[in-house]
Amino acid sequence: MADVRKVEEGLGNTPLIEEEEHNDHHHRKIIKAGKDDKVDNIIGDHYHNEKTEDPDKSVELKESEKQPLIVQKNKRVATLDVFRGLTIVIMILVDDAGGAYARIDHSPWNGCTLADFVMPFFLFIVGVAIALALKRIPKVGDTVKKIIIRTIKLLFWGILLQGGYSHAPDELVYGVDMKQIRWCGILQRIALAYLIVALIETATTKIRPTILGSGRFSIFSAYCWQWLGGFVVFLIYMITTFSLYVPDWSFELLEHHETKRYTVKCGMRGHLGPACNAVGYVDRQVWGINHLYSDPVWKRLKACSPESGPLRENAPSWCRAPFEPEGLLSSISAILSCTIGVHYGHVLIHFKGHAERLKHWISMGLVLLVVAIILHFTDAIPLNKQLYSFSYVCFTAGAAGIIFSGFYILIDVLGIRTPFLFLEWIGMNAMLVFVMAAQGIFAAFINGWYYGDEDNNLVNWIQVHVFNDVWKSERVGTLLYVIFAEITFWGVISGILHKLGIYWKL
Template identity: 75%
Template sequence: MEDPRKLEEGLHAAKKNDDDISNENNEHNKSVTKSEPVAEEKREEEPPLVKQKAKRVATLDAFRGLTIVLMVLVDDAGGAYSRIDHSPWNGCTLADFVMPFFLFIVGVAIALALKRIPKVSYAVRKVILRTLKLLFWGILLQGGYSHAPYDLAYGVDMKLIRWCGILQRIALVYFIVALIEIATTKLRPTSLDPGHFSIFTAYKWQWVGGFVAFVIYMVTTFSLYVPDWSFVAKDDSDKLEKFTVICGMRGHLGPACNAVGYVDRQAWGINHLYNQPVWSRLKACTFSSPDSGPFRKDAPTWCRAPFEPEGLLSSISAIISGTIGIHYGHVLIHFKGHAERLKQWVSMALVLLIVAVILHFTDAIPINKQLYSFSYVCFTAGAAGIVFSLFYLLIDVWGMRKPFLFLEWIGMNAMLVFVMAAQGIFAGFINGWYFKNPDNNLVNWIQQHVFFDVWKSEKVGTLLYVIFAEITFWAVVSGILHKLRIYWKL
């Protein structure tokens, strides 16, 4: 998985904090006293900044928590179990569901959050501020400034900083989808007309936004001419060498000459792209495939090249994931019956899955996370819809909430777990206290003596370490913080 191979929501990107909203609204109300009848009358005429606080959606928190758990699992155990790590190119593994799941969550949360904010200017300010916060944390954590958990150094060469990343993509999708939702506030229906497709026509402008993103991505991907390009990387003798990739084509969906990579090289510069792409695990690059390994002597030059998995053009395609998520949120708002909600969600998910399977197995548009292909959007959004519906059935319909409480706790503090666990900041802090040499630290001692030595297997030990020392540990921490009503919010 791309470094840091990690994920708001993603992380609370679109998660509106109810307490903050309520406090701000209370402050606004306190500014007008009862002794001022004129001002009070004016206040009654104007819509409040925020509508009355709504009950949290346990299903959404649990789904967010599940996605965080998957992210930690594939990031830290993917090296031992390459089958759950990102697919080297075409195909979809467990790790490839994490990003679109977060974007789906972003969409659902936007629908619920902005439903409670009728004042447009206030909503726009909050969206812009949250977007800037996500960009800041994304560049700080994924731009190269932090080297946690094992490299105790910090700082980044601005000539090599990585501008794109997981939080940056989430920020873009959140910003676009939320602004469309805000801009159509006055067009938002209070009730739907009869008919299965009324929910689509009622929010047609959100779908228009998704369709525009689809057209931009598809036209650029299949019509943009990709010329030859060069890059500098280390050769087998660890010396810097200039390599050239021969292209001169259009509509190519392979690693070397696709429009997605070309747009990023032109937009950001090749030195600012991710320099450890997963395509290096392809059979064309290494005999160790699907694991990482030394390059073959006859490996193509592009095997050593950088590639940005969260780049500009692929992020435009990712807007569709957010659009589908916001549709699920609209269904949750307008349909009050469990059966009707599930009918809408599951039918939409099945259609998406069928479209994806047809596109992939006819080789029209393969499922590809690195390109964020349309079939990948459909497949992962359909999977998200199925999982979301299953959680809703278990938690909200059948009332089986207790088994998923740990996921709710993690989901309510997703940003904390993302930074501390997925980005390795907490482990890096612990590693900073070592004896004689940096490798002699508590984290390595626990891994070696509690897990590796006991199970006589590094693979099994790694998996159990991730499950108990990371996921279980942060579930407990998140539960304690929830009891104390402490949350890390953007």
């Protein structure tokens, strides 16, 4: 019997266990790379398997004595890496340049800007990766355990980075008052969506089809439990949003060394404005108002401040109130973004032709966009990231589907991969770039080495003297600093780490 060698994978760090039964010999050959761990890394790895015949197994033996060994050669889905890298780049751009260019920053309330695509794009990517990673599940119990462990890791990092403990990169301090710790955030929302969608995918593994039926909608019926889960999520969100009674509420703020109490008058149902929506009410009841995000983007509304300046003296009381943009009810709605991503992954698995995949992806993306536009412009359900409205789910998921299809055409169909290597490298080490760049941990480390004064550090010196002074504009300088000193820098670092085979995975 010919030797069975380890299969070389795209990264060499995600395992592969493939069992091939030979009917005439009644034995099993196992090809194993790494440890038995097929659960996808949330912001990390994903693989798509294509059957290829191993040429080394073609030993000069009689046909009657040997069956050809068919192995699974794992190939990274470059399109998904590139899309993930693009999302990370957009996040860095809007976070660090959004203050200078308000049009790319989060919409104060209704509407959708460049920054508002980041969260749903991440969830869409997570969904696609779940479908690929859980394509085959050797042991359901082990997979469930790994899903729960990874969820806990995401929650831990989310609270650590966005709960208030880290003051990076501006302040050289750390620590948070537990009376005011923020429990919600980006990674926490991803953790919830991942947990629910991955568990549904795992629980339905025994009824998962290997071959689709001939019907046009067979891909939907084959994964009806996933869509049923999405429908339940939709019902919970819609019923709560439009039927929950929101009473008057109050909050306290420390102003000029005095505690001042404000009251917001509500007493209504189905309100989709900043003051009296059910999303905010649920978070105030569940988490407590002191544990919500203290600087919501609605403060840039004209009712609160002129031209995004200080609050008006006669601004409504809710303008000063905290609001959680990654709260509980809105995160339940966000599970739909992940569910749609899982569907795109299922299409990638079952549809083998480029044209067939693209036809389904693009048509679904266009339908979602049309539904969102109708809901928004009829004022039935406006696009709103803060509430994670259903129209917002459809609009951003549709956009994600179209962009994903575009990358697929360029990279997988036309073979144009080199121009996107920069984004691919970032996407392959997305967790590292998210923590170090988007959350400012690396910049905080550099800021810790200052000369005489905390503001006299290398980061500030580069931004002021290399960019702002040269271009004689703080806005332009800020934008160029973000592009070259942050995005380009971390793209190069990610490329070097990729060449060294170093990746940060949860």
